[in-house]
Amino acid sequence: MKSKTENTKQTTRSTAEQALADLISGxxxxxxxxxxxxxxxxxxxxRRNMYSQSKIMYKIYxxxxxxxxxxxxAKQ
Structure with missing residues (x-):
């Protein structure tokens, strides 16, 4: 029998860069x-700070x- 956590699609992001990549990719x-x-x-x-950082990085992107x-x- 599977545990509840095995059924979820939640991804653990360990860095702001990973969260940024997921944000850009949709x-x-x-x-x-x-x-x-x-x-x-x-x-x-x-963790909240890490996501705040990824939000700022996304705005820069x-x-x-x-x-x-x-x-x-401008070149055209």
Missing amino acids: KISLGTIRYYTKESSGLTES LLEQKLKELQEE
Whole structure:
């Protein structure tokens, strides 16, 4: 008989980079990250901080993508 934890699809992310990669690939949503950063999520403070860091890294990633797009438009 399988335990409850074996049936869940929850992934443990050990670094902000892993959470960022999952966010970019679509495995996890920004809304989920926002929830994980709240105290009511039940996560430890260090885990919440890790997800906060990944959220900031994601915003930087989006800005870099927008910058590349604008630079390409400027070349044309």
